[in-house]
Amino acid sequence: MADLSTQPLVMEGAGWADYGLVDSGHGRKLERYGKYRFIRPEPQAMWSPRQDDWQAHAEFVPGSDEDGGGRWQFGKDVPRDGWPLAWNEARFTAQCTPFRHLGFFPDMAPVWDWMRGRLEGCDDAATLNLFGYTGVGSLALSQCGPVTHVDASKKSVAQARENAGLSGMADRPIRWLVDDAGKFTAREVRRGKRYDGIILDPPKFGRGPDGEVWRLEDGLPPLVADCRRLLDADSRFLFLTVYAVRMSSLAIGGLLAEALADLPGTIEHGDLAVREDGPDGRLLPTAIFARWRNG
Ligand SMILES: C[S@@+](CC[C@H](N)C(=O)[O-])C[C@H]1O[C@@H](n2cnc3c(N)ncnc32)[C@H](O)[C@@H]1O
DSSP states (O other), X not given: OOEEOOSOEEEEEOOBTTEEXXXXXXXXXXXXXXXXXXXXXXXXXXXXXXXXXXXXXXEEEEOSSTTSOEEEEXXXXXXTTOEEEEETTEEXXXXXXXXXXXXXXXXXXXXXXXXXXXXTTOSSOOEEEETOTTSHHHHHHTTSSOEEEEESOHHHHHHHHHHHHHTTOTTSSEEEEESOHHHHHHHHHHTTOOOSEEEEOOOSEEEOTTOOEEEHHHHHHHHHHHHHHTOOTTOOEEEEEEOSSSOOHHHHHHHHHHHTTTSOSEEEEEEEEEEBSSTTOOEEEEEXXXXXXXX
16 A cells, blocks of 8 residues: 655755756746746745846746736847757757746756656656656656657647657657647546556646646546556556645645555655755755655
C-alpha cells in the first residue's frame, strides 16, 4: 500500500547556463533566458530585491485582473519570433508569450531530472505527459523510452514537434497528440493501456481542443483516478504539479494517496522552488507537487 509521507519536501531547481533567477522581491522577479533578461510579476517574492537596479530587455506588466491580462513592455531588442535555448540535451525555442511565460517552464527542471532518475537504466519505459505544452518534459523522458505527449493546443504541440527537431530528436518514439487530457486518458483506460510513468501539469483552468472545459478542482480527482488505472505494481512514478491555486501540497498528496492506495511505494508532496543565482540565493516557490514513486 502506498504510504503518504506527511513531511513536505522542497524540490529545488538551480539555474543553468541558459536560465537563472537573477533576483526577486517586491512582487517581481528578474530572470535570464539565454542572453536576455526579463522582469515578471511574482506575488510570492514579498522580500526585498538584493540588487538596486534591474536591467531587463522586457517586463511583463500585469493587468488589473489578478488572474490574467497584461502585456510585455519591450525596452531593448528581443527577437519576437523566439531564440534557441538548451537544457541538457534538449533544445527549444524561448519566446515572450501573451500569457507571461517564455515558452517553457524552467522550474520543472528538477522534475525532469527526478523522473529520469526513476527510470534510470531503462530504454523502453512507456511514459505519458499530460498537459505537455511545448514538450521539454517529453524530450527529457524520451531518453528512457516511448513517450505519449498530450496537449489541447495545436500551437503548443506544433512547437513541441519543432523543439524535437531542434534537439535532433525528431526520430524519437514520441506520439504528439492534440487532445483533451481527460478524454484521452479515459480512452487509454478503455483500451487497457499501461504506462511506467505519468506526469500531469494541469492549469487551473483550460479548454480541450473541442472546447471541453477543464477546471482543476472538478477535473483532477477523476483524472487521477483514471491515471491510476494506467499504472500497475511495476510502474515507477506519477508526478503531479499544481500552481496558481489556493491549495496545500498535502491536499494533492492526499488525493494521490486515495487513488493509488492499492499500489506499493511512497507518496511525497511539497513545493517546487527555484534558487536565485549567487552564493546565498534565496528559494522562490513556484508550484506545489505530489509524487508517487515505486521502488
Ligand atoms: C502550464 S502548461 C504545462 C507546462 C508543461 N508541462 C511544461 O513544463 O512545459 C498547461 C498546458 O495545458 C494545456 N491544456 C489546458 N487544458 C487542457 C485540456 N483540457 N487537455 C489537454 N491540455 C490542456 C494548455 O494548452 C497548456 O499547454
